[in-house]
Amino acid sequence: MQDLNDIYFFAAVVQHCGFSAAARKIGVEKTRLSRRVSALEKRLGVRLLQRTTRALALTEAGQRFFERCGATVESAQAAYDSVAELLREPAGLVRLSSPVLLAQRCLAHALPGYMTAHPKVSVFVEPTDRTVNVIEERIDIAIRAKPVIEDVAGLVAKTLGKSQRVLVASSAFLARYGRPDSPADLPKFNTAASSDDIFDSGARWSLTSLATGLDNRTQHIELKPRLVTSDLRVRLQAAIHGIGIALLPEQVVAAPLKERLVEHVLPEWSGAKNILHLVYPTPRGMLPSVRSLIDYLLIHVPAWLQERSI
Amino acid sequence: MQDLNDIYFFAAVVQHCGFSAAARKIGVEKTRLSRRVSALEKRLGVRLLQRTTRALALTEAGQRFFERCGATVESAQAAYDSVAELLREPAGLVRLSSPVLLAQRCLAHALPGYMTAHPKVSVFVEPTDRTVNVIEERIDIAIRAKPVIEDVAGLVAKTLGKSQRVLVASSAFLARYGRPDSPADLPKFNTAASSDDIFDSGARWSLTSLATGLDNRTQHIELKPRLVTSDLRVRLQAAIHGIGIALLPEQVVAAPLKERLVEHVLPEWSGAKNILHLVYPTPRGMLPSVRSLIDYLLIHVPAWLQERSI
DNA sequence: ATAGATTGGTGCATATAGGCAACAATAGTC
DNA sequence: GACTATTGTTGCCTATATGCACCAATCTAT
Numbered sequence: 001m002q003d004l005n006d007i008y009f010f011a012a013v014v015q016h017c018g019f020s021a022a023a024r025k026i027g028v029e030k031t032r033l034s035r036r037v038s039a040l041e042k043r044l045g046v047r048l049l050q051r052t053t054r055a056l057a058l059t060e061a062g063q064r065f066f067e068r069c070g071a072t073v074e075s076a077q078a079a080y081d082s083v084a085e086l087l088r089e090p091a092g093l094v095r096l097s098s099p100v101l102l103a104q105r106c107l108a109h110a111l112p113g114y115m116t117a118h119p120k121v122s123v124f125v126e127p128t129d130r131t132v133n134v135i136e137e138r139i140d141i142a143i144r145a146k147p148v149i150e151d152v153a154g155l156v157a158k159t160l161g162k163s164q165r166v167l168v169a170s171s172a173f174l175a176r177y178g179r180p181d182s183p184a185d186l187p188k189f190n191t192a193a194s195s196d197d198i199f200d201s202g203a204r205w206s207l208t209s210l211a212t213g214l215d216n217r218t219q220h221i222e223l224k225p226r227l228v229t230s231d232l233r234v235r236l237q238a239a240i241h242g243i244g245i246a247l248l249p250e251q252v253v254a255a256p257l258k259e260r261l262v263e264h265v266l267p268e269w270s271g272a273k274n275i276l277h278l279v280y281p282t283p284r285g286m287l288p289s290v291r292s293l294i295d296y297l298l299i300h301v302p303a304w305l306q307e308r309s310i
Numbered sequence: 311m312q313d314l315n316d317i318y319f320f321a322a323v324v325q326h327c328g329f330s331a332a333a334r335k336i337g338v339e340k341t342r343l344s345r346r347v348s349a350l351e352k353r354l355g356v357r358l359l360q361r362t363t364r365a366l367a368l369t370e371a372g373q374r375f376f377e378r379c380g381a382t383v384e385s386a387q388a389a390y391d392s393v394a395e396l397l398r399e400p401a402g403l404v405r406l407s408s409p410v411l412l413a414q415r416c417l418a419h420a421l422p423g424y425m426t427a428h429p430k431v432s433v434f435v436e437p438t439d440r441t442v443n444v445i446e447e448r449i450d451i452a453i454r455a456k457p458v459i460e461d462v463a464g465l466v467a468k469t470l471g472k473s474q475r476v477l478v479a480s481s482a483f484l485a486r487y488g489r490p491d492s493p494a495d496l497p498k499f500n501t502a503a504s505s506d507d508i509f510d511s512g513a514r515w516s517l518t519s520l521a522t523g524l525d526n527r528t529q530h531i532e533l534k535p536r537l538v539t540s541d542l543r544v545r546l547q548a549a550i551h552g553i554g555i556a557l558l559p560e561q562v563v564a565a566p567l568k569e570r571l572v573e574h575v576l577p578e579w580s581g582a583k584n585i586l587h588l589v590y591p592t593p594r595g596m597l598p599s600v601r602s603l604i605d606y607l608l609i610h611v612p613a614w615l616q617e618r619s620i
Numbered sequence: 621a622t623a624g625a626t627t628g629g630t631g632c633a634t635a636t637a638g639g640c641a642a643c644a645a646t647a648g649t650c
Numbered sequence: 651g652a653c654t655a656t657t658g659t660t661g662c663c664t665a666t667a668t669g670c671a672c673c674a675a676t677c678t679a680t
Contacts, residue, residue, distance in 0.1 A: 004314035004386050019628060029669055034629060036667095044393050047595035050445045051628065052464065052675085057448045060402050061393045061597055068389030075385050076314050079378030083354050083371045092370050135360045138367045153645095154362070285357035287371055329658060339639055344659060346637095361658065362646085 004072070006040040009033050010048060011069035018056050090289040091120035097134075098143040101232050101252060102276070103127035106304050114296045121289045129230040131196070134279060140290045141297070142279040145249070146196055147206075147272040158278045158298060161305040163249040165271035167207075168262040173242040180245075183207045183219045183269055190244030192235045193225035197247075203228065205247055207269040219269075236262075247271040251305075276305070314382070316350040319343050320358060321379035328366050400599040401430035407444075408453040411542050411562060412586070413437035416614050424606045431599045439540040441506070444589055450600045451607070452589040455559070456506055457516070457582040468588045468608060471615045473559040475581035477517075478572040483552040490555075493517045493529045493579055500554030502545040503535035507557075513538065515557055517579040529579075546572075557581040561615075586615070 009022075013033055016022040023030035041048050048062035058066060086092045098107055103125055111123060126132065126139065134142050134155060149157045173190075180186050186205070193203040203223045227238050232252055239246040239253075240261045256262045278297060280290065319332075323343055326332040333340035351358050358372035368376060396402045408417055413435055421433060436442065436449065444452050444465060459467045483500075490496050496515070503513040513533045537548050542562055549556035549563075550571045566572045588607060590600065 002386070002390050004318050004383075007386055007389060008314050020626070030628075031630085031670085032668060038629090041595055044390070045397055045595060046393055046597060047591070048393075050448070050591055052445055055443075055446045056628090057445055059448070059597075060404070060450065060599070061396050061595075064392045064396065064402065065389055068385060068392055072382060072385040072389055073314075075378060075382040076312070076317055079317060079375055079382055080312050080354070082374045082378055083356055083358075086371050086374065087355060092374065094370070133365075135362055135367055136365045138360070138369070140370065281357070281360055285351060285355060285371075287356060287369075289370070330656070340658075341640085341660085342638060348659090366658090 002043060003036075003040070004076075006036050007069050007072050008076070009036040010040055011066060011073050013037055013049070013056075014058060014062070014066045014069075086287050086289065088288075089120065090118045090287075090292040092287065092289050093122045093124060094140045094287075094289050094293050095124045095126065095138060096141045096143070096293065097126040097128055097132045097137075097139045099129050099145050099232065100127045102143060102145070106301060110297075110300045110304055113300070114293060117296075118289070118292060121293070123293065129232055131230075134281060140280060140287075141294055143276065143297070143301070144279055145274040145276045147274055149275055149277055152279075154282050155279050156282060158294070160276040160278060160298065160301045162273045162275050163251055163305075164273055165247050166250050166253060166267070167245055167247055167265040167269065167271070168239050168253050168257070169245040169265050170240055170242045170262055171260070173239075173244065174263065174265070176242070180266060183221050183266065186221050186245065186266075187223055190226040191223050192227040192229070192238040192244050192246040193223060194235065194247075195228055195230040197223075197225075198228065206272045207266070208272070209268060210270055211268045249274055276301070312353060313346075313350070314386075316346050317379050317382050318386075319346040320350055321376060321383050323347060323359070323366075324368060324372070324376045324379075396597050396599065398598075399430065400428045400597075400602040402597065402599050403432045403434060404450050404597075404599050404603050405434045405436065405448060406451045406453070406603065407436040407438060407442045407447075407449045409439050409455050409542065410437045412453060412455070412611075416611060420607075420610045420614055423610070424603060427606075428599070428602060431603070433603065439542055441540075444591060450590060450597075451604055453586065453607070453611075454589055455584040455586045457584055459585055459587055462589075464592050465589050466592060468604070470586040470588060470608065470611045472583045472585055473561055473615075474583055475557050476560050476563060476577070477555055477557055477575040477579065477581070478549050478563050478567070479555040479575050480550055480552040480572055481570070483549075483554065484573065484575070486552070490576060493531050493576065496531050496555065496576075497533055500536040501533050502537040502539070502548040502554050502556040503533060504545065504557075505538055505540040507533075507535075508538065516582045517576070518582070519578060520580055521578045559584055586611070 009032070012022040012026050013019055016025050019030045019033045023033050037049065044061070046061040047059050048065055050057045050059055104127070107125060111125070115121065115123060131144060131146070132139050132142050143160070145163065149159070177189060180189060193205070197203040197205060203225045205221045205223060206218055207221060208218045226244050227235070229235060232248065235246045236248055236252060236256065238244060239248070240256060245265050253262060257264070278294060280294060283291075319342070322332040322336050323329055326335050329340045329343045333343050347359065354371070356371040357369050358375055360367045360369055414437070417435060421435070425431065425433060441454060441456070442449055442452050453470070455473065459469070487499060490499060501513075503515070507513040507515060513535045515531045515533060516528055517531060518528045536554050537545070539545060542558065545556045546558055546562060546566065548554060549558070550566060555575050563572060567574070588604060590604060593601070
């Protein structure tokens, strides 16, 4: 492959009818133009310009070459312009991953406001409860709800809020298998756990007593869950249909509790709080579109969390 | 303006899904690719690639940029290919200037053979008796008929043949004004001279005696011509119509002499021989098309001159 | 004419970019 | 699960390219 810069230099010399004129226009030394064009001719093995001290004329080869050069330089300029446009203002596509329920209940209401404010931005929402690989899956911003914020190199995390997790099960399940008296009883029951709860071969729930008093402490319970999935809705449905006891965010179970589809189990104990947070690649060279959506989410998601339950 | 090579390097990295793979494919050091892409990102102010040690993914900006890069690189390749095609074989346009009469009588017959042999070559013939400026007028090959071969820097000259120049005038002219007895008589007569004969304010004919003997020498005659033109046909017609005495190539006057439109004047004296020659720019980077036409002309024009009179 | 300004090109000192080797990090492998 | 191979990156040294000053040639203008 040849040197593409020489194409640009040659085109400039032709367009401005001379080395000196071109040098002044594009702001480089004329000696550079002279040498680059000479090198180009040498590599091509053809004279592109017939030059006397004063007159400058294209050869046939130069004419042909120049006709294509224009397109090349314009094309390159278009490439630069296209990213410059992304930098000037929020524009282009932003890929956002979010837990399924959050996407359905919060983002669905919050995003329209953002998109109206930034008409040139398109947003792609990937609703998933998986812990997505931000880099490989080309996600610009991931919203995650996990008990701990993982510290991955090259990624930045910002907390949006926290959500209590509580134990629930269906009335039918409790009627049939009884109720646990304490967290230590839980391993005797069928449970539906999150993939994030998995430790070694089993799962672990860290439960904290809500009761004010001496026993305000945490117990780590090892389980052999009957169902494991990262999907909240699946775990909720499992609880509703009597598969087992599930540990779910209180915002998620608020409505089912009200409708008596499930009821609290060990209500004085709660699971480790889920920390809802944003994750995005290091802000080196971050686009305005991504920046603006992060800023928007940092304001609106916590606000939304406070005024409603998910 | 930005660096066009970086576009190529970036496109290569994306196309081959990695720095190392691209480096191997296009034959450069991976370190170079790494540094060039980094520099490109720095100049653009955006991250184009999200890179971990193993995975490589385009950012939104990188995606946009890459979409245009392809076109740019292909366009550049097309530019190089277009001249490479001219170099591979005789092809493209060759611009040829020629004295008018030579073009009409010789080239008209000689060129078809050349063009049949080289179907990809187009020839543009500029028929003119002017001494064209080869460089400014973008002439690839000039055929000239002049007494002396000018040595212009950057141009090469090749002799095709010589043509005697003889003095002619119409019978009517001679009947009316009489005949010169010697070259020294010529200034008394009206004459039609070439632009090339002009010296200072007047014109000069250098006449050489053809007679074998002691007076085989040259006389330089200063004239005040009544008509001056570079066009042979105009001078010939001037002679035929009795404007004055003209000094014309013998091939040019052969037919008119036979038809008795003109007759010889001072037949034992002849003008300085015209040297018919090719002039073309220094063969540094000469195209096959030009080279082949020069070669063809060097063979066929002298041959044509020998077998016929112009 | 003569002088001045401008053209494209060249020699030399320097600044920059590229190549080699080594590096941390990771994926595959036995 | 330790090991190997490969990834992208960085330090250092050299080769290359650039910038400055100057040159011959040429056009312009008084």
